[in-house]
Amino acid sequence: MTSVLNSCVLFNRYVQVVENEICCENPNQDSVSVGVGDSCCGGIPFTSSGAQICCNSKYHYILIQ
Numbered sequence: 001m002t003s004v005l006n007s008c009v010l011f012n013r014y015v016q017v018v019e020n021e022i023c024c025e026n027p028n029q030d031s032v033s034v035g036v037g038d039s040c041c042g043g044i045p046f047t048s049s050g051a052q053i054c055c056n057s058k059y060h061y062i063l064i065q
Contacts, residue, residue: 008032021045 008015008023015032017023024033026043035045041054048054052061 006017008017013032015023015034017034020036021034022037022040022045024035024040024043024045025031026033029043031043033044037045037047039046039048039054041059042057044059046052046054046059052059054060
């Protein structure tokens, strides 16, 4: 069982957040997304140290050669 470490309130909704998760709001869809990450991109959680970047609220993958 995963214990709840934190919570957030977005759009008058109480949302539980566990360790390594982040709460992101998406005002265009009146929704809240919770997931693993350290940043929000267009209302979607993502990890900024991964192989992707967020620019203008859209994901872009970094090509590593």
